[in-house]
Amino acid sequence: MDNICDIHANFEPSVRRIVSRWGHDPTGLVQVLREVHEEFGCLPGPALTLIARLLRIPYSRAKGVASFYSFLNEEPLGNYRVLFSDNITDRMAGSERLMEAMCHRLWVEPGKVSEDGLVSIAHTSCTGMCDQGPALLVNGRAIPGLTDERIGRICELILARTPVAEWPAELFVVHDNVRRADIMLGRALQPGDAIRAALQRGAQGWSEHAANERSWREAYVGAAQGPVATLEEVKRSNLRGRGGAGFTTGIKWEACRHATGLARYVVCNADEGEPGTFKDRVLLTSHADLVFDGMTVAAYCIGASQGFLYLRGEYRYLLESLEATLERRRMANLLGNGICGQPGFDFDIRIHVGAGSYVCGEESALIESLEGKRGVPRNRPPYPVTNGYRQQPTIVNNVETLCAAALIAVHGGDWYRSLGTLKSSGTKILSVAGDVARPGLYEYPFGVTLRQVLEDCGAANTQAIQVSGPSGVCVDATEFGRRIAFEDLPTAGAFTVFDASRDMFEVARNYAHFFAHESCGFCTPCRVGTSMLVSAMDKIHAGNGTQHELREMSRLNKVLLMSAHCGLGHTACNPILDTLKRFRPAYERKLRSLDFSPAFDLDGALAQARQMTGRDDEGAHLEAHP
Ligand SMILES: Cc1cc2nc3c(=O)[nH]c(=O)nc-3n(C[C@H](O)[C@H](O)[C@H](O)COP(=O)(O)O)c2cc1C
Numbered sequence: 204m205d206n207i208c209d210i211h212a213n214f215e216p217s218v219r220r221i222v223s224r225w226g227h228d229p230t231g232l233v234q235v236l237r238e239v240h241e242e243f244g245c246l247p248g249p250a251l252t253l254i255a256r257l258l259r260i261p262y263s264r265a266k267g268v269a270s271f272y273s274f275l276n277e278e279p280l281g282n283y284r285v286l287f288s289d290n291i292t293d294r295m296a297g298s299e300r301l302m303e304a305m306c307h308r309l310w311v312e313p314g315k316v317s318e319d320g321l322v323s324i325a326h327t328s329c330t331g332m333c334d335q336g337p338a339l340l341v342n343g344r345a346i347p348g349l350t351d352e353r354i355g356r357i358c359e360l361i362l363a364r365t366p367v368a369e370w371p372a373e374l375f376v377v378h379d380n381v382r383r384a385d386i387m388l389g390r391a392l393q394p395g396d397a398i399r400a401a402l403q404r405g406a407q408g409w410s411e412h413a414a415n416e417r418s419w420r421e422a423y424v425g426a427a428q429g430p431v432a433t434l435e436e437v438k439r440s441n442l443r444g445r446g447g448a449g450f451t452t453g454i455k456w457e458a459c460r461h462a463t464g465l466a467r468y469v470v471c472n473a474d475e476g477e478p479g480t481f482k483d484r485v486l487l488t489s490h491a492d493l494v495f496d497g498m499t500v501a502a503y504c505i506g507a508s509q510g511f512l513y514l515r516g517e518y519r520y521l522l523e524s525l526e527a528t529l530e531r532r533r534m535a536n537l538l539g540n541g542i543c544g545q546p547g548f549d550f551d552i553r554i555h556v557g558a559g560s561y562v563c564g565e566e567s568a569l570i571e572s573l574e575g576k577r578g579v580p581r582n583r584p585p586y587p588v589t590n591g592y593r594q595q596p597t598i599v600n601n602v603e604t605l606c607a608a609a610l611i612a613v614h615g616g617d618w619y620r621s622l623g624t625l626k627s628s629g630t631k632i633l634s635v636a637g638d639v640a641r642p643g644l645y646e647y648p649f650g651v652t653l654r655q656v657l658e659d660c661g662a663a664n665t666q667a668i669q670v671s672g673p674s675g676v677c678v679d680a681t682e683f684g685r686r687i688a689f690e691d692l693p694t695a696g697a698f699t700v701f702d703a704s705r706d707m708f709e710v711a712r713n714y715a716h717f718f719a720h721e722s723c724g725f726c727t728p729c730r731v732g733t734s735m736l737v738s739a740m741d742k743i744h745a746g747n748g749t750q751h752e753l754r755e756m757s758r759l760n761k762v763l764l765m766s767a768h769c770g771l772g773h774t775a776c777n778p779i780l781d782t783l784k785r786f787r788p789a790y791e792r793k794l795r796s797l798d799f800s801p802a803f804d805l806d807g808a809l810a811q812a813r814q815m816t817g818r819d820d821e822g823a824h825l826e827a828h829p
């Protein structure tokens with residue numbers, strides 16, 4: 204039998220073991236909750252009470268944190284908890300029909316637990332498998348490539364009460380789908396190459412100074428400039444962050460190096476929650492050593508001795524292989540004390556697994572989560588480079604940024620800068636999905652046109668591309684000559700293609716639901732604003748929308764831009780405004796001609812009154828009295 208949430212179960216031994224593995228440290232709270240949940244399938248009150256007691260925190264904090272993350276539930280949701288990925292590409296590939304078929308076969312309503320407590324089926328935000336959707340999670344494990352046949356097999360396994368651990372391994376296979384490789388996906392470095400190259404620069408500094416017959420002290424200072432020399436290469440490369448904001452990496456690292464504190468930290472942001480993005484999944488699957496090399500080079504440059512990899516909950520299935528890679532690196536002296544024989548170069552990496560929250564990809568929310576709290580973005584400034592993890596200087600970088608830094612450590616800043624465009628050096632990995640013949644990863648030097656990408660991935664009859672996910676921009680066919688570059692179309696990676704058969708209104712509606720679902724609720728403009736956007740879009744979808752809704756949504760955009768606390772709120776209106784501008788007929792086709800109408804069918808609501816009064820003449824209907 205799979206893990207069943209039984210409120211009478213004896214949690215104590217497991218909870219004690221897990222809390223003790225996290226050193227009774229309250230900053231491990233999210234990990235403790237996640238692991239207890241994984242073992243028992245839910246987090247009932249007695250388990251929360253015990254966790255709070257053992258961590259010496261108030262019960263309200265444990266409960267508050269548990270209620271924040273969508274993968275942590277306090278109520279039992281069945282032995283099998285099925286979550287269908289609800290990105291627009293999953294829907295385009297038929298996820299709704301497959302979910303309906305599963306609900307029908309297992310006798311369960313969407314969003315509910317079956318009467319026998321066996322199974323629950325619901326939606327979750329994009330699971331990062333858009334190149335092989337539709338996908339679902341069962342008890343946290345990803346199954347991509349859903350078909351009728353696969354759904355049938357999953358239902359049989361559930362009805363036979365087969366533990367998920369015993370399900371056929373091939374159900375869980377996730378492909379890399381690398382379609383175009385360049386310097387990052389195509390070039391194999393040996394584990395530790397980047398670290399050795401960085402240390403070599405330090406040694407060069409030493410010998411050059413010594414050869415110049417300077418004093419021992421000057422020669423020592425030269426050697427100590429090893430980290431600075433590598434930092435200079437990163438600056439020279441003009442590498443800019445690949446997580447979305449595009450901040451210059453060398454400047455961020457330098458600011459952290461110069462910040463004062465008791466300790467410095469390196470954080471790798473592998474939250475990858477933007478719908479349509481899945482490149483970090485592949486880097487962590489097949490290039491984990493490059494990621495860890497990048498983190499270690501960063502630690503060397505800024506003087507950190509602790510690093511964290513924040514892995515999104517949907518990629519939990521990668522945890523064991525990543526832990527094994529870390530262990531191999533410790534054995535090879537690529538982590539731990541005196542890395543590569545360099546006295547004083549001590550650094551290690553710990554993995555934290557998220558628990559279902561898009562906003563935790565925002566760097567300050569991520570740090571809150573690392574500290575065992577709700578993932579609510581902090582006020583900025585101060586920025587993490589001075590006040591990050593435990594209020595100490597911290598750099599947060601995207602997975603791809605750190606991989607690029609490792610390449611720069613080996614090949615130098617000038618080499619990197621020779622690729623791409625003037626303001627966008629190097630390459631960019633695109634996560635291509637949607638209406639294309641060959642979905643997957645495409646790595647290009649910056650400056651590639653959208654048209655070129657469409658041609659390479661086998662797109663036909665394309666009407667729109669959502670570049671960089673819902674928080675990015677939607678472009679139409681008149682713009683396919685534009686380029687992927689910070690000076691034109693910056694992107695965190697998502698490249699979602701829609702052909703002419705797609706209803707762009709429905710695309711925007713799906714994204715509006717995503718933002719409302721993922722709003723952390725901390726600030727009122729975003730909490731209320733994103734749900735007002737959903738109401739307006741649903742009203743239009745139901746055929747009750749008017750010009751009033753379109754005006755309201757533009758007004759909401761101004762409010763959110765002005766007063767939302769973080770980037771989620773600032774970008775929540777993007778998909779609607781972009782599609783309204785480029786595909787207005789898709790909205791207007793659905794509008795009623797009235798200037799305003801209520802969000803529900805008012806005439807229908809009066810049916811009961813008509814029945815009671817025995818009237819059904821024209822005068823008893825609203826339509827007759829506009
Ligand atoms: C709502 C929100 C979600 C974000 N999600 C991610 C994410 O999943 N991965 C990521 O690298 N950056 C994400 N970011 C950007 C981070 O805040 C941060 O800028 C980034 O990790 C910095 O790394 P870089 O300089 O290497 O790009 C997100 C930002 C916001 C506002």
Ligand code: SF4
Pocket residue numbers: 562579580721722723724725726727729730767768769770771772773
């Ligand atoms: S803007 Fe939205 S996601 Fe960001 S803090 Fe406010 S409520 Fe949370």
